[in-house]
Amino acid sequence: MSLRHAVLGLIVELDGASGYDLMKLFEISLANVWTATQSQVYGELAKLTADGLIEVAAEGPRGRKEYRATDAGRDELRRWLVEEEPRPARRDGMLLKVFFLGQLDPGQDRAYLRDSAAIMGERHDGLTALQEQVTWGDDNLSLYGRLTLEYGRRFFAMRKEWAEWAEAELAGRAAPPDDSDRV
Amino acid sequence: MSLRHAVLGLIVELDGASGYDLMKLFEISLANVWTATQSQVYGELAKLTADGLIEVAAEGPRGRKEYRATDAGRDELRRWLVEEEPRPARRDGMLLKVFFLGQLDPGQDRAYLRDSAAIMGERHDGLTALQEQVTWGDDNLSLYGRLTLEYGRRFFAMRKEWAEWAEAELAGRAAPPDDSDRV
DNA sequence: AGACGACATTCCAACTTTGACATGTCGAAA
DNA sequence: TTTCGACATGTCAAAGTTGGAATGTCGTCT
Numbered sequence: 236m237s238l239r240h241a242v243l244g245l246i247v248e249l250d251g252a253s254g255y256d257l258m259k260l261f262e263i264s265l266a267n268v269w270t271a272t273q274s275q276v277y278g279e280l281a282k283l284t285a286d287g288l289i290e291v292a293a294e295g296p297r298g299r300k301e302y303r304a305t306d307a308g309r310d311e312l313r314r315w316l317v318e319e320e321p322r323p324a325r326r327d328g329m330l331l332k333v334f335f336l337g338q339l340d341p342g343q344d345r346a347y348l349r350d351s352a353a354i355m356g357e358r359h360d361g362l363t364a365l366q367e368q369v370t371w372g373d374d375n376l377s378l379y380g381r382l383t384l385e386y387g388r389r390f391f392a393m394r395k396e397w398a399e400w401a402e403a404e405l406a407g408r409a410a411p412p413d414d415s416d417r418v
Numbered sequence: 419m420s421l422r423h424a425v426l427g428l429i430v431e432l433d434g435a436s437g438y439d440l441m442k443l444f445e446i447s448l449a450n451v452w453t454a455t456q457s458q459v460y461g462e463l464a465k466l467t468a469d470g471l472i473e474v475a476a477e478g479p480r481g482r483k484e485y486r487a488t489d490a491g492r493d494e495l496r497r498w499l500v501e502e503e504p505r506p507a508r509r510d511g512m513l514l515k516v517f518f519l520g521q522l523d524p525g526q527d528r529a530y531l532r533d534s535a536a537i538m539g540e541r542h543d544g545l546t547a548l549q550e551q552v553t554w555g556d557d558n559l560s561l562y563g564r565l566t567l568e569y570g571r572r573f574f575a576m577r578k579e580w581a582e583w584a585e586a587e588l589a590g591r592a593a594p595p596d597d598s599d600r601v
Numbered sequence: 602a603g604a605c606g607a608c609a610t611t612c613c614a615a616c617t618t619t620g621a622c623a624t625g626t627c628g629a630a631a
Numbered sequence: 632t633t634t635c636g637a638c639a640t641g642t643c644a645a646a647g648t649t650g651g652a653a654t655g656t657c658g659t660c661t
Contacts, residue, residue: 237511238617244518255639268513272619277640297626297639312521316530321511328420328504330451330566335427337558338495344562347499375520378591379527382584383513393576401565408561421647438609455649460610480609480656 240315241269242279246289247304247312248376254280255299264380267387283308333401345405352398359391423498424452425462429472430487430495431559437463438482447563450570466491516584528588535581542574 245260246252252260254277261271271279280302283289288308293301304312329351336344366384371377428443429435435443437460444454454462463485466472471491476484487495512534519527549567554560 236617237509237514240518241514244514244521247521248518253639254641255637258639265514265517267508268517269509270507273640274620274642275618277642281641295639296628298641299639309521312518316515316518316522317526321515323512324453324509325450326420326452326507329506330569331420331424331427331448332499332504333566333569334448334451334559334562335423335431335495335499336562338427338430338492339499343500376517379517379519382587383516385583386513386516386580389576389580393572397569397572400568404565419647436609438607441609456610457612457650458648460612464611478609479658481611482609 237269237321238271238275239279239283240312241265241271242276243283243288243304243308243312246283246302247309248374251292251301251303253295253299253301264376268383345402348398348402348405352395352402355391355395355398359388359395362388362391420452420504421454421458422462422466423495424448424454425459426466426471426487426491426495429466429485430492431557434475434484434486436478436482436484447559451566528585531581531585531588535578535585538574538578538581542571542578545571545574 241261242257245257245265249256249260254273257276257280258271258273261269261276265271280289280300284291284302287305288311289302289304291300292303295301332347336347339347362384366388369384371381424444425440428440428448432439432443437456440459440463441454441456444452444459448454463472463483467474467485470488471494472485472487474483475486478484515530519530522530545567549571552567554564
């Protein structure tokens with residue numbers, strides 16, 4: 236149940252936010268950490284309210300509801316941070332494909348890894364550019380957000396290097412057994 | 419829909435397997451790439467059979483059903499490998515917590531990162547040991563499995579280094595703003 | 602012969618996630 | 632003044648995921 240804590244955490248940090256506000260944060264700040272759809276966010280807000288972890292602090296124009304965390308909510312966030320250990324549900328579509336690359340025609344496996352490396356390179360560059368653009372505040376979300384952004388950069392860099400290594404590994408595999416084509 | 423292709427892919431590679439066989443593979447080989455529960459595996463086998471991508475090739479003792487891929491199944495696997503691009507649904511509970519570390523008492527944020535680094539170090543060592551133990555065959559699953567195992571090692575190493583960097587970053591933050599406590 | 606662990610499948614209820622649809626308001630610019 | 636984009640929420644069906652319970656068989660060791 237981490238979506239719940241993502242929503243709760245944002246409300247605590249912002250000290251008041253609407254579902255709309257949260258959606259923007261999920262799209263921008265949290266994009267690389269936890270994703271959520273609109274229906275999930277609004278649904279979770281309703282559940283958190285029912286459970287007394289947040290409350291509607293103010294209503295604004297266009298039906299805007301500004302939620303704020305209750306004491307119980309803040310406690311629950313801290314409890315989650317300290318007590319609950321995250322299980323690292325590893326699921327990776329790109330890696331799954333690598334497992335079955337043997338089903339493709341010769342050379343296609345290496346092409347896949349080359350493409351992957353290129354994509355990872357692009358993402359890495361994107362985050363690097365972002366990192367240089369952003370001017371960071373001194374609020375919590377900025378402070379810790381900076382750390383997670385750097386994580387993203389390192390993640391993509393690592394993946395790019397791995398894909399290049401793997402491609403080279405496959406390239407090496409093809410040649411050695413036979414050296415009749417040497418010059 | 420990647421669970422489907424994970425199951426299909428294993429059946430194609432093994433050229434015949436039961437649900438029980440697949441479960442073992444999910445627990446061992448695929449653990450770091452794609453997870454699945456028993457109910458998911460057996461359920462997916464039924465669906466794949468209904469869709470004509472696999473078929474029961476033989477029945478063994480204890481009601482064992484050995485599935486084999488049909489031509490349509492092999493085609494579908496290749497199509498998936500080439501055509502469908504994996505979206506990198508990034509969700510990471512450990513990273514999510516980092517976002518809200520500001521809610522803890524001073525110092526607890528650094529403790530969290532130190533713990534993370536230690537855990538990542540253990541996993542890294544575990545995979546390294548595994549890598550040294552395993553004697554690889556020359557089948558596809560061994561060949562590509564070796565690549566994904568190395569990925570896992572690099573992943574945990576990267577994470578460990580990041581956590582250490584982040585911890586140092588937070589350590590540095592505390593001191594600079596105020597130098598009244600300098601010697 | 603009996604006990605036990607590994608083999609093997611099936612079903613289910615609860616929960617989470619996805620993606621789309623539906624509805625409406627406010628503010629600024631043309 | 633009208634129009635448009637951003638603001639804002641709510642609901643739903645379908646699909647995917649989790650975790651457990653139920654059930655039974657086969658082979659081996661004592």
